[in-house]
Amino acid sequence: MTAYKISQVGPIDEWNSLNGVAPGKVFLEEALGAEFIGLSVNSTEPGQSSPLWHTHRAVEEIYVFLEGDGELALDEDVIPVKAGTVVRVGPDVWRALRCLSDSSTPLKWICLRGGGAPLGSLGNEAEIDQERSYPWDN
Template sequence: MGEVLGVAMEGKNYSVVHAGEFSALDQFETKSPGKVFLKRPLGLTGMEVSLNKIGPGQSAPFAHQHKNNEELYICIKGSGQFQVDGDVIDLREGTVVRVAPGGTRAWRNNSEEDLYMIVIQAPQGSLQTWSGSDGIIVEGGVSWPGA
C-alpha cells in the first residue's frame, strides 16, 4: 500500500506507466483510494485520464460539474449507476457516457462486485482533428524484433 505511480519507460515521443491490474488500483497513494490520475506521471498536456476501481456500495462523495472540460466515462468491468442532471443511467461493461462541462454528475456501485472505469477529460470543443484527418501513414512499414 502507498505506492506512487511512476514512469516505467520514456523516449523522445512517449512515456509509459504500468499501473498493474485494475483490481489493485487501491495500492497507490492518492487522495481518492482506487483512483489513479495519469496526467503527472505520463506528462499529459491535452487531457486528464484516471483509472478507477469502485468497490461495492461505494459512490461519488459529491455531485460535480466542470468549468471547461467534458468527461468520458468508460465502464470496462462491473456494473453500477451514473447520474447526469437527475437522469439515471445503468452502467455495465461497454457502457460509455460523455458529460458536457455543465452536466451535474455522480456515480455509484450498487452491485456486489468491483466496478472499473477509465475517465478521460479534455476541454470541450478542443478537438480540431482526429484519426481520419490527423493521422499520417509513415513510409517503410513496421519492423518487429524477432519477426
C-alpha cells in the same frame, strides 16, 4: 524516442487498493506528462458512491466502464452502467456515480478528460505509412 512516458497502475483486480487523491482513484496525467488529455483509473466498492458531485466548465469527460454494475447520475438522470458502457459527459453537467450493493465486483472505469479546441478544428492531422515494417516482423 523520448516523446512518451509509461506509468504502471497494476492489474485491474488490484485497482481498489490504489490510493491517489482518494481510495481507488489515481490521476495519471502528471505521471505521463500529458498536456491535453486527463486520465484517471477508478474503482468503487459495492454499495459505495462518489464522495461528491462534480461538474466542469470547459472540460468534457468520457467514462469507459470495465467491470461491475452501477449507476451514473447526470444532472437529474440516472443511467445504468456496466462493463462495456461508454458515456460522454459534456461541460456543465453535474455527475456522480455509485456501485450497486449487489454488484459481484467493484465498479471499475477509466475517465478521460479533454478541453481546449474541438478535435474537428484540428482536421485530419494523422500521417499514415502503409509501407513501414513492424519491428516484431523482423
